[in-house]
Amino acid sequence: MKREKKLTKRERKAEKAVAAGPAAGHDHQHIHCIACGRHIEEDELETGGKATVVTCAHGSSFAACVTCEQKAQALLDEHDRTGQPVKSANIWH
Numbered sequence: 217m218k219r220e221k222k223l224t225k226r227e228r229k230a231e232k233a234v235a236a237g238p239a240a241g242h243d244h245q246h247i248h249c250i251a252c253g254r255h256i257e258e259d260e261l262e263t264g265g266k267a268t269v270v271t272c273a274h275g276s277s278f279a280a281c282v283t284c285e286q287k288a289q290a291l292l293d294e295h296d297r298t299g300q301p302v303k304s305a306n307i308w309h
Contacts, residue, residue: 246307250291251284253305272296278304 223231247256249267256279260267269277270288273296280288295302 247279248304248307249281249284249288250278250302250304251280251287253307254281255308256281272302276302278302 247258247261247267248254249256250270256267261269261279266282267279268282268285270280270285270292271277272292278288278292291302291304294300
């Protein structure tokens with residue numbers, strides 16, 4: 217008799233991730249300040265009062281608190297200079 221085909225570890229892991237759905241019951245995209253890690257609501261970006269978007273030389277956009285804008289721009293300047301990924305702060309809610 218012929219053996220039944222088994223899934224690879226990678227295929228099993230991918231199936232498990234799809235079946236689990238969004239992580240921890242969240243179904244929306246989280247936005248965080250790259251300088252301090254604070255959770256930013258979408259309306260804060262749209263109204264422009266508490267949060268803003270900073271852009272690197274490559275054209276990628278990142279969210280930042282208005283109070284952290286200079287630090288966020290310094291992180292992006294370092295990213296542009298070195299070519300390394302942006303060093304963002306740990307996220308918190």
